[in-house]
Amino acid sequence: MDQNKIPQATAKRLPLYYRFLNSLNHQGKKRVSSNELSEAVKVDSATIRRDFSYFGALGKKGYGYNVEYLLGFFRKTLDQDELTEVALIGVGNLGTAFLHYNFLKNNNTKIVMAFDADPEKTGTDIGGVPIYHIDDLEERMGNVRVAILTVPSDEAQNITNRLADYGIAGILNFTPARITVPSGIRVHHIDLSIELQALVYFLKHYPLDG
């Protein structure tokens, strides 16, 4: 994999850069400097230059970066022309919100199906995304290799095991459960309760702008 040398921290910032470049492009802006970018995305300009430099010399000294060129470059790098299909498991409060949003605006990702255990929900659709019964998971998944997990936390490991058996590649886990997966499956945790508690903790213990 040729991009293996790119630091993970850099990789996480790429979609952010892409989004802002896109917006600049729509505004008809032709050039941009690392300093302008820095103010907009709140990342130190040296970090931005370093990030870009992993991909080679994308800018011109004394000029900055050509928006269109940079955008095209990132489009390829981020596979923006390739659509990744995603399944959502658990159409509750959070799952419903995600289905309505569906990450279409600036993304190469799309939720194409959802699952729930509640017969009141299955058989319907939200924003065009069909909701199937969880019993039909294996039968319906097709080629989908990425899942968003928004089930109650006691169900999380259960569902995870089924996803793992099915051959899932990545899970975005919104439940507080710290799920166990066979190696080779990537899990990203987004634990919203912890995010809120961490904010509160930092407010109390790391005052001012530390």
Added chain:
Amino acid sequence: MDQNKIPQATAKRLPLYYRFLNSLNHQGKKRVSSNELSEAVKVDSATIRRDFSYFGALGKKGYGYNVEYLLGFFRKTLDQDELTEVALIGVGNLGTAFLHYNFLKNNNTKIVMAFDADPEKTGTDIGGVPIYHIDDLEERMGNVRVAILTVPSDEAQNITNRLADYGIAGILNFTPARITVPSGIRVHHIDLSIELQALVYFLKHYPLDG
């Protein structure tokens, strides 16, 4: 502030430890080792011991940690007996989900009021949390110093300015907008689109278990 020496990475894990210790305590478990903790929360055991060591010697060699003692310690450290009131701005897809959930389960935080610009939503309540009109923000906020921001991204800076003028201390920002605040205000970004894109990027470019 006496806990200023605690690394931020450690601070972010504290709520996770607390939650699991709480659950152990409910199960009646009296002792726990860094290795058991490690398996449950998926953090290296050395990291756990190091994290705990910032607070002094909390364990006993050859024995492990006393669950009740540790829990009591973290309860104080995390101010679990103190309730932090939070306001939510923007009762849409995401905001509604948060209001239903309300972070009550294991938390010292509570959403006590919400704001929206849509007259259809104001005047009602969700899960007991009243929804006020955004025009009444300053009038209603009272002592609330933490806000969750779930408005459309074009409104984000606007609302942020008002919150800043009012004297907000911290903002949990779910909009993709990179908001600007006066120094002294803490903003945590949770950019769900980016999280999903990052997962997909890692799947494609950082294969297997790297």
Added chain:
DNA sequence: ATGATATTGTGAAAGGCATCACGACTTTAG
């Protein structure tokens, strides 16, 4: 053309964090 100005790309330094590895100490079993 030329000098003033702008901005990149990057070596080097610093910071922050995770992990190893082991001595010290406690418990447990016999």
Added chain:
DNA sequence: CTAAAGTCGTGATGCCTTTCACAATATCAT
């Protein structure tokens, strides 16, 4: 009481990331 097993706390190490700071290079105005 003694030996074996278990576990912590932490010095040392190395990795990853950010940031500084500046030479190199390009643009721009005249």
